[in-house]
Amino acid sequence: MSIHTPRIEKRVTVNTIAAMKGKEPITMVTAYDALFAQLFDGEVEMILVGDSLNMSFLGKADTLSATMDQMIYHTQAVCNGAKLPLIVFDMPFGSYLSEEQALANAVRVYSETDAQAIKIEGGAERAPLVRHLTHHGIAVVAHIGLMPQSVRAEGGYHIVGKDEADIERLIDDALALQAAGAFAMVLEGMKTEAARRITEALTIPTIGIGAGNVTDGQVLVWSDMFGFFETFKPKFVKRYLNGADRIREALGQYRDEVKSRAFPDEEHSY
Numbered sequence: 713m714s715i716h717t718p719r720i721e722k723r724v725t726v727n728t729i730a731a732m733k734g735k736e737p738i739t740m741v742t743a744y745d746a747l748f749a750q751l752f753d754g755e756v757e758m759i760l761v762g763d764s765l766n767m768s769f770l771g772k773a774d775t776l777s778a779t780m781d782q783m784i785y786h787t788q789a790v791c792n793g794a795k796l797p798l799i800v801f802d803m804p805f806g807s808y809l810s811e812e813q814a815l816a817n818a819v820r821v822y823s824e825t826d827a828q829a830i831k832i833e834g835g836a837e838r839a840p841l842v843r844h845l846t847h848h849g850i851a852v853v854a855h856i857g858l859m860p861q862s863v864r865a866e867g868g869y870h871i872v873g874k875d876e877a878d879i880e881r882l883i884d885d886a887l888a889l890q891a892a893g894a895f896a897m898v899l900e901g902m903k904t905e906a907a908r909r910i911t912e913a914l915t916i917p918t919i920g921i922g923a924g925n926v927t928d929g930q931v932l933v934w935s936d937m938f939g940f941f942e943t944f945k946p947k948f949v950k951r952y953l954n955g956a957d958r959i960r961e962a963l964g965q966y967r968d969e970v971k972s973r974a975f976p977d978e979e980h981s982y
C-alpha cells in the first residue's frame with residue numbers, strides 16, 4: 713500500500729491558503745459536479761470550478777462560451793459534494809467587462825453558491841476591477857500568463873515569459889494585482905524562470921499550471937490528470953490514471969457479460 717501525505721481534515725479558508733506560502737505546497741484540482749467533488753473532498757486544499765468544463769465536459773473548442781448560469785449550476789453541485797476545500801468560482805468570459813458587472817456577478821456567486829472566492833483572468837489592466845471587488849468583500853484569485861479566455865484574440869495558446877522584458881511585464885502585472893487585493897494568483901503556461909521570479913516577488917501564494925515546480929502550489933484539470941480528456945494533452949499534464957482506458961475496459965466487460973447473459977447473475981438479481 714502506498715503512503716500519502718496526510719489528508720486535509722479542516723475546512724480551508726483564504727487565511728489557510730495565505731499562510732501556506734513558503735511553508736507547504738498548495739494542491740488544487742478542478743471539479744464540475746458533486747460526484748467527483750465528493751471524491752476530492754479532503755484530498756486537496758482547493759477546488760476550482762473552472763470554465764475548462766466548457767471544453768472537457770461540454771465538448772466545446774474553447775472556454776469562451778461558458779456562461780454565468782452554467783458556472784453557477786456546476787458550482788452549486790461542487791459545493792454540495794465538497795465541504796473542506798476552498799472552492800473557487802471561475803468567472804466566465806464576458807462576465808467582468810466593467811466594475812459594476814463584475815461586482816453584480818460576484819455577488820450572485822456568493823448569494824447562489826457556497827464558493828469562497830472567484831477567479832479572474834488578466835494583468836495590471838484588471839487591477840482597478842480587482843480592487844473594486846476586494847473592497848466590496850469578494851475574495852479574488854488572479855490569473856496571469858497564458859489566459860485561455862484570450863485564445864481567439866491571441867490566435868492560439870502561447871507560452872509566455874520567454875525574455876527579460878516579458879518577465880518584467882509579468883512581474884508588474886502580478887504586483888499590481890496583489891496590491892489590488894488578490895489573495896492568490898494562478899500562473900499558467902509560462903517559462904519556469906518567469907514563474908520563479910513572480911513567486912519570489914509576491915507575498916501572496918502562486919498556483920502554477922504549466923509553470924514548473926517553483927510556484928507555491930499546483931493546479932490541474934481533473935479530466936486531464938485522470939486521463940479522461942483525450943482530445944489533446946498539453947506537455948504539462950501528467951496523467952495519474954488512464955481513466956478513459958479503464959472505462960473502455962470496464963464497458964467492454966459489461967458488453968461481453970450482457971451479450972453472453974453472464975450479467976445479471978444470481979448475486980445481482982432479486
Ligand code: KIV
Pocket residue numbers: 742760761762763764765802898900921931933
Ligand atoms: O478553467 C480552468 O480549469 C482554469 C485552470 C486551467 C487554471 O482556469
